[in-house]
């Protein structure tokens with residue numbers, strides 16, 4: 126059977142010699158597919174953001190912590206950030222050295238903080254209470270503090286992590302209290318960091334955040350590094366020709382702000398950023414299969430195996446992903462129609478794409494959800510006792526490699542007391 130794409134792919138080179146149907150018949154459905162070359166290119170793009178040989182890109186691995194992808198990111202010369210012992214465990218497995226990892230904690234227990242300290246991994250704390258806990262556990266050492274300078278951004282309120290409506294960071298008004306705790310526990314502040322939120326397409330808010338963080342840095346002359354945060358967006362609306370984030374323009378602006386600050390200070394400091402989505406979103410496509418088509422009260426539902434246990438972003442944030450349709454050539458039809466693509470989860474909100482105008486879709490067609498590499502698998506679950514899918518890497522040498530096996534029903538009962 127010959128398969129064709131019913132929609133024009135925006136990542137023409139994504140599949141190379143592979144086909145969505147071939148990958149699904151080999152590995153099953155649904156399936157996360159990643160393209161190595163795209164991942165490498167995004168790493169290289171962002172490494173050019175700040176023109177300073179000491180500049181560090183610290184990949185925020187919560188976006189996708191597949192071991193094989195982490196190894197590629199490491200190979201591209203990036204460091205990594207972590208927010209849990211689990212992420213650290215995987216990152217050490219991937220070959221990152223402890224000093225290449227920055228643990229950016231939130232509400233950590235004493236046990237969790239001790240684990241990180243014992244691994245020799247730098248710790249960033251984001252409340253006075255956590256700074257005090259750190260001081261008690263590890264007095265006389267180096268510590269990193271996450272500030273909230275009041276600047277926030279993001280594609281949804283739930284992912285804005287700076288400003289006055291979020292739990293993250295220490296507000297700048299508490300600077301004197303931070304200094305006091307540093308003094309009490311003989312701590313040296315080696316770095317400060319912030320993260321204003323996830324997904325901006327216009328860098329101006331980011332620059333405001335950078336400026337505000339640099340103002341905080343003036344209070345701490347001993348700093349070794351300043352981590353400016355992540356949040357760099359990608360264009361999810363590729364079919365509407367949404368422009369890319371202008372990294373070159375952002376680079377000009379950031380480099381100027383940083384250079385001015387350094388020359389005023391008369392001392393060098395290492396600058397870092399911590400992008401997640403920018404590195405991995407576009408290298409991933411989620412493939413699924415259409416099993417049922419029905420019309421209920423004037424809405425045509427395309428029923429697939431891509432439930433929100435597999436991709437949660439649309440349900441959680443109303444997030445938009447472009448979708449492509451791959452289908453059997455003998456079912457070709459020129460008509461377009463407005464449909465709602467759903468998954469197989471027992472909730473009415475289980476919708477991947479609502480009211481989309483697409484070429485007519487048929488049962489057994491394959492759906493490709495684009496830009497699914499970030500916060501896709503990493504937020505997947507076993508809700509409804511559904512199995513998490515497999516992940517496959519399309520390598521630069523043209524191979525398809527299974528980089529995480531599909532779960533089995535045995536995985537579902539593995540942790541029960543039987």
Ligand SMILES: Cc1ncc(COP(=O)(O)O)c(C=O)c1O
Nearest residue numbers: 185320323324355356400401402
């Ligand atoms: C502390 C921190 N750093 C970095 C990131 C990465 O964000 P993004 O994937 O938008 O670059 C996040 C997630 O929002 C985060 O919470």
Ligand SMILES: N[C@@H](CCCC[NH3+])C(=O)O
Nearest residue numbers: 187284286323438499500
């Ligand atoms: N999970 C969010 C990004 C932010 C999460 C990390 N703070 C998303 O899918 O857009």
